[in-house]
Amino acid sequence: MSSAPAPDILTLTLNPALDLLTTVERVQPTHKLRCGPALFHPGGGGVNVARVVHRLGAGVRALYTEGGATGRELRALLDQEGVPCEGLPIVAPTRESLSVHETSSGLDWRFVLPGPTLLPAEWAACEQRFVQCGATAGHWVLSGSLPPGVPDDFYARLARQARLQGRRLVLDASGAALGAALAEGVYLVKPSLRELSEHLGRPLDDEPACLAAARQLIDQGQAEIVALTLGERGALLVSARQAWRAPALSVPVASTIGAGDSFVGGLVWALARQDDLEQALRLAMAASAAALLSEGTALCQPAEVQRLRAQVRLEAL
Numbered sequence: 001m002s003s004a005p006a007p008d009i010l011t012l013t014l015n016p017a018l019d020l021l022t023t024v025e026r027v028q029p030t031h032k033l034r035c036g037p038a039l040f041h042p043g044g045g046g047v048n049v050a051r052v053v054h055r056l057g058a059g060v061r062a063l064y065t066e067g068g069a070t071g072r073e074l075r076a077l078l079d080q081e082g083v084p085c086e087g088l089p090i091v092a093p094t095r096e097s098l099s100v101h102e103t104s105s106g107l108d109w110r111f112v113l114p115g116p117t118l119l120p121a122e123w124a125a126c127e128q129r130f131v132q133c134g135a136t137a138g139h140w141v142l143s144g145s146l147p148p149g150v151p152d153d154f155y156a157r158l159a160r161q162a163r164l165q166g167r168r169l170v171l172d173a174s175g176a177a178l179g180a181a182l183a184e185g186v187y188l189v190k191p192s193l194r195e196l197s198e199h200l201g202r203p204l205d206d207e208p209a210c211l212a213a214a215r216q217l218i219d220q221g222q223a224e225i226v227a228l229t230l231g232e233r234g235a236l237l238v239s240a241r242q243a244w245r246a247p248a249l250s251v252p253v254a255s256t257i258g259a260g261d262s263f264v265g266g267l268v269w270a271l272a273r274q275d276d277l278e279q280a281l282r283l284a285m286a287a288s289a290a291a292l293l294s295e296g297t298a299l300c301q302p303a304e305v306q307r308l309r310a311q312v313r314l315e316a317l
């Protein structure tokens with residue numbers, strides 16, 4: 001048996017993906033699109049967060065569903081990166097996602113499949129195993145979409161468990177799964193502008209509207225901390241007592257894929273080492289900017305995160 005301490009960060013990915021990345025000169029119909037070489041990465045919200053946390057050098061464990069040959073390949077890639085992980089068996093094969101970088105325009109085309117349908121016994125086993133492993137982890141990260149077959153209140157059920165067991169639940173989700181978990185209450189939620197606007201059913205056109213939206217979640221007990229990411233406009237971090245604006249760093253953008261996952265990875269890495277919120281936001285901004293430097297699904301490099309951290313300027317609101 002290993003004597004290593006249990007990791008403080010546990011991530012769950014119910015709908016991971018084997019990410020296939022390639023290039024093409026121009027995306028167009030009918031004709032065969034002759035692509036460049038294929039690159040494979042492990043993918044899915046919680047898987048990516050775990051990859052980032054591991055690179056930054058903290059104890060983490062990624063739980064994810066694993067099915068078929070694609071699931072085995074995903075596992076092999078995580079093993080190659082040395083990310084501590086556990087595949088939760090499912091019958092149907094893990095999905096693949098295709099990202100195509102169009103060299104003529106610099107645009108990324110992302111083709112995302114719904115993922116395999118989970119049987120009731122499968123998602124119930126995932127929930128049980130996550131709670132079991134979570135007994136020794138201070139931070140529970142739930143990130144990514146729910147695959148077909150999984151009820152919308154899946155994250156909400158874990159939010160309830162987290163509260164009962166005094167764990168910090170960090171949520172990056174959208175749609176009905178986000179709504180149900182917020183109704184239960186979480187420690188930290190990281191919506192993008194689009195996700196929060198959809199959740200509240202109103203446009204968030206300017207900073208006062210964004211701040212009011214974040215404060216609404218906090219006042220209603222839906223989240224203790226809201227990290228609202230605004231793409232090229234940066235991010236806002238709001239708690240009951242404090243709020244900061246973080247303008248985006250100006251870096252050459254190779255790809256925005258994985259920026260949100262790197263943001264969450266940086267944030268939770270810092271929180272787990274008991275940095276204060278301000279330092280955690282700094283790290284999250286640096287990690288998300290670092291992700292922009294690398295092509296496709298490659299995510300941030302630790303040396304870039306440390307370099308960019310010094311460039312982050314926060315403004316208290």
Ligand SMILES: Nc1ncnc2c1ncn2[C@@H]1O[C@H](COP(=O)(O)OP(=O)(O)OP(=O)(O)O)[C@@H](O)[C@H]1O
Pocket residue numbers: 192193194195228229230231232233234235248249251253256258259260261263285288289292
């Ligand atoms: N074009 C960009 N220029 C500079 N920084 C960016 C850019 N896009 C993203 N970022 C950084 O990455 C963070 C996360 O990006 P974003 O708000 O798009 O979230 P996301 O989770 O990737 O979005 P979604 O889940 O809706 O696809 C931002 O807060 C910002 O720091």
Ligand SMILES: [Mg+2]
Pocket residue numbers: 172192260261
């Ligand atoms: Mg996101």
